[in-house]
Amino acid sequence: MNAAIAGLGMTELGKVYGRSPRRLAADAVRLAAADAGLDLADLDGLIVSHGLGGSPGIELAETLGLRDLRLLTKMDSFGATAGAMVSYAAMSVLSGAATTVACVFADAPLQPQQSSGSAYQRDAREWYGFGGMTAALGLRSVNAYYALAAQRHMARYGTTSEQLGAIAVGTRQWAARNPLAQMREPITLADHQASRWVAEPLHLLDCCLVSNGAIAVIVTGADRAASLARPPVHLWGWGQGHPGHPRERGSGFGLTTGAAVSGPIAMKMAGVTVDDVDVCQLYDCYTYTVLVSLEDYGFCAKGEGGAFAASGALAPGGSLPTNTGGGQLSGYYMWGMTPLSEAVIQARGDGGERQAPANDVLLVSGNGGILDHHSTLILSPHPKGA
Amino acid sequence: MPLEIGVLRRDGRTDPFFDGAAAGRLAVRHCAACDRWLAPDAACCPGCGIEETGWADASGAGTLVTWTTVHGRPAADGTVPPPALLALVELAEGPWLYTRLTGVDAPREGLPLTAVFEHPGEGEAYLLFRPA
Numbered sequence: 001m002n003a004a005i006a007g008l009g010m011t012e013l014g015k016v017y018g019r020s021p022r023r024l025a026a027d028a029v030r031l032a033a034a035d036a037g038l039d040l041a042d043l044d045g046l047i048v049s050h051g052l053g054g055s056p057g058i059e060l061a062e063t064l065g066l067r068d069l070r071l072l073t074k075m076d077s078f079g080a081t082a083g084a085m086v087s088y089a090a091m092s093v094l095s096g097a098a099t100t101v102a103c104v105f106a107d108a109p110l111q112p113q114q115s116s117g118s119a120y121q122r123d124a125r126e127w128y129g130f131g132g133m134t135a136a137l138g139l140r141s142v143n144a145y146y147a148l149a150a151q152r153h154m155a156r157y158g159t160t161s162e163q164l165g166a167i168a169v170g171t172r173q174w175a176a177r178n179p180l181a182q183m184r185e186p187i188t189l190a191d192h193q194a195s196r197w198v199a200e201p202l203h204l205l206d207c208c209l210v211s212n213g214a215i216a217v218i219v220t221g222a223d224r225a226a227s228l229a230r231p232p233v234h235l236w237g238w239g240q241g242h243p244g245h246p247r248e249r250g251s252g253f254g255l256t257t258g259a260a261v262s263g264p265i266a267m268k269m270a271g272v273t274v275d276d277v278d279v280c281q282l283y284d285c286y287t288y289t290v291l292v293s294l295e296d297y298g299f300c301a302k303g304e305g306g307a308f309a310a311s312g313a314l315a316p317g318g319s320l321p322t323n324t325g326g327g328q329l330s331g332y333y334m335w336g337m338t339p340l341s342e343a344v345i346q347a348r349g350d351g352g353e354r355q356a357p358a359n360d361v362l363l364v365s366g367n368g369g370i371l372d373h374h375s376t377l378i379l380s381p382h383p384k385g386a
Numbered sequence: 387m388p389l390e391i392g393v394l395r396r397d398g399r400t401d402p403f404f405d406g407a408a409a410g411r412l413a414v415r416h417c418a419a420c421d422r423w424l425a426p427d428a429a430c431c432p433g434c435g436i437e438e439t440g441w442a443d444a445s446g447a448g449t450l451v452t453w454t455t456v457h458g459r460p461a462a463d464g465t466v467p468p469p470a471l472l473a474l475v476e477l478a479e480g481p482w483l484y485t486r487l488t489g490v491d492a493p494r495e496g497l498p499l500t501a502v503f504e505h506p507g508e509g510e511a512y513l514l515f516r517p518a
Contacts, residue, residue, distance in 0.1 A: 126509075129397035130427035136391045137486040137512065138456045138470035147454035148474055155452065155495045197469075200455040246432065247425050247482040253474075254452060 002384045003090035004225035004232035006100075007036025007218035008344045013332040014182045016212045017112050022056035025106035026063045028214035032102060036218045037229030040064055043218070045071030045098035047089055049081040051107025051335060060104070071098040078368030079283050080240065080258070081105065082336025083375025087238035089219035099220060105337040106214035142285075143207060145370040147199035150288035152254030154201055156303070159291065161201050163306030165192035167287040168205045168329055170315030175326025177316070177354035182209055183330040206287040208328035215337035217344065222383055233347040236272070236361075237378035239265025245371065257289070258374025259296035259365060270361075270378035271385075274298045277378075278358040279346050280314075280322040281339030283367035284329050290314070290322065293365050297376075321356040336366035336375065347381045390467065393509035400426075402441040407511035412501045414481060416442035423479035446501035447478040448515060453493045475499055475515050489516040 009031030011024050019027070025048065033040055046069060048060050056063070057074045071092050075081050082105060089101035127136040138144065153159050169189055175181035187205060195204040225232035241258030245251045267273060274297060284290045291305035299320060300308040314322035325331045325342035332338060343364045346356055359381060366375040396404045403426045406413030415424035418440055420433035430437045451474040458467030471487045487493065488502065498518035503511045 125392045126395055127392055128395050129400045130403070132397075133394060133400075133510075133513070134484045136394050137484070137514075138391075138472050139484055140456075144454055144456050144472055147456070148452045148472070151454055152452035152474075152495075196460070197455070197457045199457065199472075202454075247428075248423075249476055249480045249482075251482065 002222040003093045003235045004222040006225040007032040009216040013213035021053045021106040024214035028216035032216035045101030047085045047103045048074045049105040077373040079335045080366040080368035080373035080375040083366040104216035108212040143199045149254035159306040163310045164287040166310045171329045175330035178325045181326035181331040209333045211333040237266040237270030241374040259293045262376040263297040266376035279356045279362045281343045282365045284327040404510045412444045415439045425481040448475040450497040
């Protein structure tokens with residue numbers, strides 16, 4: 001037996017106010033079940049991932065009125081959680097521990113009348129202890145940590161801001177074709193270069209959006225999925241990698257990610273290589289993470305991610321369609337559910353104007369923490385081994 | 387005037403570090419059992435898992451690993467807070483510290499640095515690194 005994704009549920013995404021993360025999560029699960037042609041009562045497993053808000057957790061089962069679940073848990077590896085949830089759901093289905101598992105992520109960090117930046121930024125006059133010391137010195141948002149990583153890659157491999165910009169421009173070209181994307185106005189490399197610095201070498205257009213909303217998928221057995229409402233998206237392989245970069249001499253921080261471990265595991269399980277991958281959905285909290293993930297997966301040699309991106313390979317018409325919905329840079333920021341949801345849409349052939357020319361093998365990445373956690377999924381519209 | 391720092395206070399875990407900073411010494415964690423040097427905020431020794439590692443003074447010498455100039459968000463009136471040059475520094479003893487650089491015009495990987503302490507009128511001393 002194999003496992004497949006049978007349902008996808010997406011709430012409104014972006015500046016969606018007035019609904020709590022718990023409510024958004026419940027809505028996404030209902031939408032995913034309806035998409036699959038299932039009743040909520042058909043679910044016997046629920047896995048929950050939350051964003052910064054700290055909610056929802058396993059109490060979501062009560063919100064949804066779910067009874068007699070065989071699997072109920074909350075998982076947390078930040079942006080790598082979506083891939084981890086789906087692989088845990090697949091393993092549960094394959095082992096017989098559960099038959100039909102909903103995996104959901106929800107968050108609502110945006111508040112009306114508040115800038116997007118403030119949602120993930122700390123500001124204070126008084127600081128306490130070690131965390132306070134780094135914040136006091138200026139490390140007050142994730143941006144600065146990723147900037148340190150990107151700068152190290154630049155210094156070591158000659159990666160340039162223009163190469164990062166090529167990723168932003170290409171991703172926006174995809175977003176222009178996606179009605180759900182929040183940022184659809186075309187941008188040029190000059191726009192990228194002229195956008196304000198956030199933390200050098202990262203411009204504003206190197207950074208992802210902040211969004212409210214929720215996305216859920218339903219994982220079940222491939223045979224059962226084939227009898228449901230929508231075409232199954234088969235799970236061929238999965239893997240995780242948690243490099244645990246030590247903060248000491250010899251660390252690979254900024255140079256390599258958990259994609260180098262999780263990618264080969266997932267691709268071996270799927271029986272594919274990078275040459276077989278038609279579409280990539282890479283976790284793009286920053287342009288830099290796309291570039292370094294491409295290297296670590298082996299789509300190009302280490303250090304050549306910049307040149308690869310600048311070649312236009314990732315943009316519409318390129319050889320490796322990547323982040324075809326506009327990713328998190330231009331589409332919507334739902335942590336690992338952004339790349340996963342777009343992969344499901346592409347695997348089903350539902351991409352419309354942005355449908356990639358081939359979709360037999362899709363690679364989905366999740367990245368969590370400050371390059372601390374990584375997950376990889378290999379999906380296909382075709383049954384595994386068929 | 388670089389990005390405003392604010393007032394730094396000690397908490398229960400940080401007294402040896404800030405006592406050292408006040409005296410111009412860079413106190414970091416050191417696991418005597420493993421003879422392993424760790425960052426001052428290390429939660430435990432990865433060698434043996436002990437949480438209550440000791441403290442020892444590092445030399446204050448280090449090299450630049452990577453850096454970023456952080457720009458504050460523009461205010462509603464369009465004014466922009468001054469930027470700050472932040473960095474990861476590798477101490478001669480091995481551990482990495484997140485810190486701020488002062489007096490560095492042209493950062494580069496491997497730039498030799500040395501620890502300096504700023505003593506504000508209120509709150510604890512700050513650890514910065516300047517060119518060696």
